[in-house]
Amino acid sequence: MSRLKPLDMYNLLPKTNCKECGQDTCMAFTYLLISRDAELEQCKPLLEPKYKQNYSKLKELLTSPVRAVKFGEGKHEKTIGGEEVMRRHELTWFNPTVLAIDVHDEMDESELSKRVDLITHWSTFYIGQNLFLDAIAIRCVSGDPNKFAKAVAAVIKYTDWPIILCSLDPACLKAGIKAAPGKKPLLYAATKDNWKEVGEIARSAKLPVVIAAPGDLDLLKSLAKSMHEAGVEEIALDPGTYWGEGLLGDTLNNFTMLRRAAIEAGDKTVGWPLIGVPATIWIGKEGISEGEKLATAFQETILSALLTARYADLLIVHSTELWTFLPLVILKRNLYEDPRVHSAVDAELMAIGSPDQNSPVMVTTNFALTAYTVKSDLEQSKIDAWLLIMDTEGIGVESAAAGGQFNASKISDAMEEFKVGDKVNHRALIIPGMGSRFKGEIEDLSGWDVYVGPRDSGAIGDFLKEKYRAATGLKYVGDPGKDSPVILTSNNIKTFYEVKKPLLDAKASAWLVVVDTEGLDFGSALKEKKIDAAAVKKTMDEGGADEQISKKELIIPPALESLKGSIESATKWKVKVVAPDKLSETVK
Numbered sequence: 058m059s060r061l062k063p064l065d066m067y068n069l070l071p072k073t074n075c076k077e078c079g080q081d082t083c084m085a086f087t088y089l090l091i092s093r094d095a096e097l098e099q100c101k102p103l104l105e106p107k108y109k110q111n112y113s114k115l116k117e118l119l120t121s122p123v124r125a126v127k128f129g130e131g132k133h134e135k136t137i138g139g140e141e142v143m144r145r146h147e148l149t150w151f152n153p154t155v156l157a158i159d160v161h162d163e164m165d166e167s168e169l170s171k172r173v174d175l176i177t178h179w180s181t182f183y184i185g186q187n188l189f190l191d192a193i194a195i196r197c198v199s200g201d202p203n204k205f206a207k208a209v210a211a212v213i214k215y216t217d218w219p220i221i222l223c224s225l226d227p228a229c230l231k232a233g234i235k236a237a238p239g240k241k242p243l244l245y246a247a248t249k250d251n252w253k254e255v256g257e258i259a260r261s262a263k264l265p266v267v268i269a270a271p272g273d274l275d276l277l278k279s280l281a282k283s284m285h286e287a288g289v290e291e292i293a294l295d296p297g298t299y300w301g302e303g304l305l306g307d308t309l310n311n312f313t314m315l316r317r318a319a320i321e322a323g324d325k326t327v328g329w330p331l332i333g334v335p336a337t338i339w340i341g342k343e344g345i346s347e348g349e350k351l352a353t354a355f356q357e358t359i360l361s362a363l364l365t366a367r368y369a370d371l372l373i374v375h376s377t378e379l380w381t382f383l384p385l386v387i388l389k390r391n392l393y394e395d396p397r398v399h400s401a402v403d404a405e406l407m408a409i410g411s412p413d414q415n416s417p418v419m420v421t422t423n424f425a426l427t428a429y430t431v432k433s434d435l436e437q438s439k440i441d442a443w444l445l446i447m448d449t450e451g452i453g454v455e456s457a458a459a460g461g462q463f464n465a466s467k468i469s470d471a472m473e474e475f476k477v478g479d480k481v482n483h484r485a486l487i488i489p490g491m492g493s494r495f496k497g498e499i500e501d502l503s504g505w506d507v508y509v510g511p512r513d514s515g516a517i518g519d520f521l522k523e524k525y526r527a528a529t530g531l532k533y534v535g536d537p538g539k540d541s542p543v544i545l546t547s548n549n550i551k552t553f554y555e556v557k558k559p560l561l562d563a564k565a566s567a568w569l570v571v572v573d574t575e576g577l578d579f580g581s582a583l584k585e586k587k588i589d590a591a592a593v594k595k596t597m598d599e600g601g602a603d604e605q606i607s608k609k610e611l612i613i614p615p616a617l618e619s620l621k622g623s624i625e626s627a628t629k630w631k632v633k634v635v636a637p638d639k640l641s642e643t644v645k
């Protein structure tokens with residue numbers, strides 16, 4: 058549960074409902090403050106002297122137990138910390154773990170630019186989003202301030218990504234800061250040996266700084282207290298990152314204890330973001346074999362994943378094996394997904410592949426995982442289709458069907474909104490198997506025929522090949538009588554709607570004899586011997602055509618002209634050949 062109580066906060070606002078903040082009421086503004094969708098300063102009346110105390114109280118209330126620390130500039134600015142709860146489901150975790158990859162000042166410029174290029178251009182697409190790495194940690198390994206400054210200058214020449222300046226030597230940190238004016242780097246690190254000088258550098262340059270006290274939480278806490286009291290405003294804590302028997306457990310325990318102390322015990326001295334440095338796993342491993350490198354990269358990835366799950370707000374990693382990035386960015390994306398908001402994509406009529414007027418139309422929900430799974434299944438099966446993604450408030454098919462966000466009238470409205478009928482020459486809508494119960498109602502509301510697809514979109518390819526067919530038998534359009542025209546067609550979707558669609562458009566009434574050609578058009582069905590006069594007669598007999606219709610004349614397409622005589626002898630009906638595009642004129 059959030060520690061922020063709406064009523065407590067509301068009582069501290071002016072409560073005049075003046076709307077200056079853009080909200081109709083102070084209560085509405087309160088909820089925006091809690092969800093961090095508004096800044097306190099947007100309530101201008103609150104800034105008046107008479108509300109000074111209330112403003113301070115609200116400011117204090119809105120400060121997270123883990124304070125937010127920012128570094129970097131402009132669109133690449135990163136916020137670390139700012140967390141309210143231990144467990145994501147209690148509210149949400151706000152600021153995803155920042156993944157920083159290291160470079161160092163002993164790299165020559167071409168090596169440096171290559172590595173920066175790799176870090177800043179790597180991305181992977183996941184549930185509708187491109188996921189990226191976040192920052193570059195520049196390590197001073199030379200111990201030379203000039204060399205370090207040169208490396209910093211080179212990095213910022215290639216990218217405007219946020220940087221972390223890593224050195225325990227205050228002179229090197231100073232040189233790095235000077236080489237990156239206006240970049241607001243994060244400084245790493247203040248220790249028990251240099252904290253006064255590094256603290257002064259951070260305070261005077263107004264920069265955030267990491268305090269490192271590996272394995273010693275008491276020291277970490279005491280340094281944080283001293284530096285904050287000395288005027289350093291933004292701090293992050295590195296309790297040490299270790300791999301190995303017993304050490305890994307200690308590492309995780311230390312991160313957990315610090316976060317618990319900040320959030321559950323309200324200990325402000327440790328209420329700062331936590332920094333993990335899995336890159337330390339590479340220390341002393343220069344010159345190792347390729348196999349050992351692989352094992353080390355694997356261990357670093359595991360360590361990074363564990364710390365992502367256990368409260369690290371920023372990680373510095375070393376490996377640039379691309380496979381190491383993938384699980385980390387996906388894990389943090391999933392962990393930091395806001396559980397209060399369903400992951401949704403925009404509603405739209407999406408073209409998959411190169412659909413045309415005969416391509417199938419399918420409907421699904423705008424729950425991101427569903428929409429992208431269906432899209433990916435269609436693409437993998439190389440199916441050109443129109444995918445209607447409807448707004449179900451980001452809820453998947455099964456739950457939306459139960460909750461009322463996915464129902465016949467909403468589907469019908471979405472079809473109207475996105476003018477699906479203008480895109481195709483047919484009137485066939487494929488709905489997900491889990492929405493089968495809406496079939497009849499959608500047909501009534503939209504006038505389209507509904508085909509119930511598979512429950513799993515992975516089976517859509519087989520469904521289209523084997524089951525996407527018009528119903529066979531004696532069917533009708535409109536309200537035909539005994540003397541209405543009778544037209545032969547097949548259960549091939551294209552062939553069927555070449556007949557049905559013009560009749561629907563002309564608001565004509567007619568009988569349709571729909572023969573089972575195993576989904577083939579008439580040309581192919583003739584070749585494959587899937588249609589003959591006997592099949593036509595059988596379909597008519599089973600539908601009771603002789604009893605229901607007195608005008609014994611059957612209209613067939615030119616493709617079946619060769620069967621005209623045999624159909625006449627089998628059915629004893631007169632047969633007339635009419636091209637599909639002339640049907641509406643003929644039946645008028």
Ligand code: SF4
Binds near residue numbers: 072078079086
């Ligand atoms: S500006 Fe302040 S006083 Fe006015 S409605 Fe918004 S919250 Fe209330």
